[in-house]
Amino acid sequence: MKASRESRRAASxxxxxxxxxxxxxxxxxIGLTKRYGDVVAVGGLTLTVRRGEVxxxxxxxxxxxxxxxxxxxxxxxxxxGLAEVLGATPGAPSSLARIGAMVxxxxxxxxLSGRDNLTLLAMQAGVPRRRVQEVLEAVGLxxxxxxxxxxxxxxxxQRLGVAAALLKDPExxxxxxxxxxxxxxxxxxxxxxxxxxxxxxxxxxxxxxxLGEVEQLCDRVGVIFRGRLVTxxxxxxxxxxxxxxxxxxxxxxxxxxxxxxxGRDRVTVRGDSLYAxxxxxxxxxxxxxxxxxxxxxxxxxREERSLEDVFLALNADQEGGGRADDVT
Ligand code: ATP
Numbered sequence: 001m002k003a004s005r006e007s008r009r010a011a012s013x014x015x016x017x018x019x020x021x022x023x024x025x026x027x028x029x030i031g032l033t034k035r036y037g038d039v040v041a042v043g044g045l046t047l048t049v050r051r052g053e054v055x056x057x058x059x060x061x062x063x064x065x066x067x068x069x070x071x072x073x074x075x076x077x078x079x080x081g082l083a084e085v086l087g088a089t090p091g092a093p094s095s096l097a098r099i100g101a102m103v104x105x106x107x108x109x110x111x112l113s114g115r116d117n118l119t120l121l122a123m124q125a126g127v128p129r130r131r132v133q134e135v136l137e138a139v140g141l142x143x144x145x146x147x148x149x150x151x152x153x154x155x156x157x158q159r160l161g162v163a164a165a166l167l168k169d170p171e172x173x174x175x176x177x178x179x180x181x182x183x184x185x186x187x188x189x190x191x192x193x194x195x196x197x198x199x200x201x202x203x204x205x206x207x208x209x210x211l212g213e214v215e216q217l218c219d220r221v222g223v224i225f226r227g228r229l230v231t232x233x234x235x236x237x238x239x240x241x242x243x244x245x246x247x248x249x250x251x252x253x254x255x256x257x258x259x260x261x262x263g264r265d266r267v268t269v270r271g272d273s274l275y276a277x278x279x280x281x282x283x284x285x286x287x288x289x290x291x292x293x294x295x296x297x298x299x300x301x302r303e304e305r306s307l308e309d310v311f312l313a314l315n316a317d318q319e320g321g322g323r324a325d326d327v328t
Contacts, residue, residue: 024087025050026172026203027072031081034067034227041067043227044081049172049205054198056218057207058311064227065207069103069174072205086172097125100165101174105157110150114141114160117149118167127167135163140189154181162190173197175206179213191217215307223311225318231310239305243277244286245270247299254295261289275303 027049034042042064049055057065070076071083074091088095108117118132136142139159144152152160158181165173178194179187187210195217198204208214214221215235222232231238243266248254251272258267258276266277278286280302287300 023051024084026086027055027205028084029068029072029081030083032068032071032078032083033080034064034071034076035079040227042071042078045224045227045229047222047229047232049203051171051203052198052201053219054194054204054206054217056214056221057205057224058209058211058214058221058307059207059224060315063224065224066103066176067227068224069101069176069205069207072174073099073101073103075103097168098171099174100168100170100172102161102165102178103174103176105161108149108157108160108164111148113146113148114152114156114163115145117160118163121164122167125168127169131167131169135166138166138193139163140186155183155186158182159186159190162193171202173202173204173206175204177207177209179208179210187213211307211311221307223314225314230314230318235307238307238310240310241277241279242302242304243275244283245299245301245303246274246276246286246290246297247272248274248290249296249298253293254290257290257293257295258286261286273299 025048027047029048030046032042032045033040045064045068047055057068059065067076071078072085072090074089074096083090085092085095086098109120112120115132115136118135119129121127122129122132133142136145139162141156141159141163144156149157149160158178162175162178165175173194175194179190182190191213194204194206198219206218218235220232220234221238222229223238224230246254246258251269251274255267255269255274258274262276262278262282268275276286283300283302287297290297
């Protein structure tokens with residue numbers, strides 16, 4: 001009897017079971033899973049988004065990014081696992097009041113202007129009207145604010161969606177592909193805006209297909225394939241140390257020398273060159289070492305890995321590996 005009363009109390013509370021600290025992380029997810037019949041949209045996802053952090057969610061089409069964001073705003077119930085948003089269960093009024101989300105296409109009135117749409121949303125949310133002008137300016141839509149929503153381009157609708165998400169001056173922003181449909185200037189402006197929000201101490205979780213954008217914008221990145229997080233880290237951590245491409249003769253002696261210096265696993269032969277994984281500050285000692293062995297160096301070129309290289313390599317691994325549909 002006592003146990004069932006307690007469980008009823010827990011079920012009716014806004015506070016998520018993960019909330020243990022005074023200032024919980026904006027997003028904490030453990031083993032989050034969503035199945036649609038046989039399809040595992042999200043399969044045992046675990047991640048944390050911290051305050052002041054812009055976290056990029058990367059993954060191919062159908063990887064489970066939108067489903068995750070939908071679960072975090074309470075639009076979709078998980079099949080299994082735990083999620084906590086600003087210390088509360090997703091969808092709880094106490095968390096929704098402090099979240100700005102653009103996960104669905106914003107449901108706005110087509111024949112009202114952008115400004116009037118935002119004013120209505122501001123009234124519903126109890127936000128002062130002056131905030132409408134602030135967010136219109138923040139997303140670069142102030143000049144077109146009097147035009148009807150139906151006349152907006154895709155990029156302008158996208159900007160208005162982000163403006164709506166910013167109205168409540170939220171602590172956490174959940175943005176599904178915020179630069180979708182924006183022109184290059186719009187992409188750069190949106191990047192600056194999101195970066196500023198992170199620098200102001202807000203947490204931002206965004207999904208994107210634009211690897212260059214994520215590379216420039218995000219503090220940390222999580223890569224999701226078939227509903228599973230396959231890697232996570234800062235952009236620098238994901239890119240790794242990079243390396244040097246060395247054209248030298250005789251190649252076999254250069255290879256032996258490099259293996260002795262760096263170890264077998266950091267040296268590979270690429271055609272008539274050698275590739276050595278190395279930090280930038282190791283390059284000088286590598287060239288010195290080879291030259292002192294009497295090896296002729298014809299070219300030594302530093303190569304950084306881009307996020308795209310990392311993503312494509314992960315994709316190749318995943319295609320070669322097993323499917324993620326076997327989660328419990
Ligand atoms: P994209 O980059 O294309 O937007 P995504 O990473 O956001 O993709 P999701 O939209 O989360 O991917 O979809 C993940 C998987 O779940 C896909 O296989 C999708 O078909 C499936 N899925 C999503 N919503 C539903 C639903 N309501 N019913 C059935 N399957 C669904």
